[in-house]
Amino acid sequence: MSLDFSLIQQIDAHLPQTQCGLCGHRDGCLPYAQAISQGEDANKCIPGGQPVADALATLLNRPKIGALNSAWPIQANGRPQRMKAVIREDECIGCTKCISACPVDAIIGSGKQMHTIFSDLCTGCELCIAPCPVDCIDLIPDSMLLNPDQQQREQDDLRGRYYAHIQREEQQRFARRGPIVKAEINTQLFAEFSSHIQSVPQIKLQQIPEEKPTADPQTTIQMARLRTQIKKLEKQLSVREDAKKRMQLEQLTHQMTNIETMS
Structure with missing residues (x-):
């Protein structure tokens, strides 16, 4: 199914970019x-x-329906209470989980060292709470009410931070070559x-080259023996030239090349 990127952009521009997954789409507002x-109900953004x-x-010319309920009280602007995560730093064990x-890289710290959260960057998504093994993260109310211009600037900044986060994850996936623990x-x-949309940071996918299949155990043993014989002959010939041994070395080298080409 072809995607209407212009419409997706317009919809995404209204979403708060908390990347919380409360709408049921774990990997952010864009999905x-x-x-x-493509027709899903547009009332599932709980932070919005x-x-x-x-x-x-209004944008989609659909009937207005009630938004899903939030666990937090409604503010004067009609949105649920903004929340910020804070770490009780004296209880932090530095596990880095x-x-x-964090989808917007609002937390800093290193292994076995105290972590802290930049409250100005925190979206209140709550995604950091569940992984914490010592339950040292709290949510506190943020009483600031943003006007429409401030809200838009914040959303644009958070969107850019999330794209940077995704790009780094993609690069690490390429380098790691292993399973990704996160969703x-x-x-x-x-x-x-x-x-398609020039106003958002560009994400480039990493292409992992295909690896050659691993040789079977018998071939591996054969190649190891050939390498040992070749090194032994090379050492002997470096001391004294011998026509018979030189011919034997060439034959073994040719045999090794054939096996490597076939494997």
């Missing part, structure tokens, strides 16, 4: 925007509350979207 463009649900209904969980992010969607 939810895509799902909305009724204002975002109504704005999306909260760092990898998979649909990097293909983000990369395709960023290639």
Whole structure:
């Protein structure tokens, strides 16, 4: 199914970019925007509350429906209470699990060292709380009410930070060549979207080259024996030249080359 990137961008522009996954799309606001463009209900953004649900209904020319309930009280602007995560630093054991969980890189620290959260960058997504093995992260209310311009600037900044986070994860995935512990992010969607929309940071996918199949044990043993014989002959010939041994070395080298080509 072809995607309407222009419509997805318009929908994504209304979403708060908390990347919390409360809408059911674990890997951020953009996948939810895509799902909305394809017919999913537009009232599932809990941090955005009724204002975002109504704005999306107007944009899409759909009936206005009630936003999903939030656990936090509603503010004067109609959105749920903004929350910020804080670490009780004297209880932190430096496990780094909260760092990898943060979608906007608002947490700093290193292994076995105290961590801290930049409250100005925290989206209140709550994703850092569950991985913490010592339960030393709290949520506190943020009483600041943003006007529409401030809200838009914050969303644009958070979007950029999330794209940078995804790009770094993609690079680490390429370098690591191992399983990713965190939930998979649909990097293909983000990369395709960023290639069509110039106003968002571009994400480039890493191409992992195909590895040659591992040789069977018998071939591995044979190659090891050949290498040993070749090194032994090379050492002997470095001391004194011998035509018979030189011919034997050439034959073994040719045999090794053939095996490497076939494996």
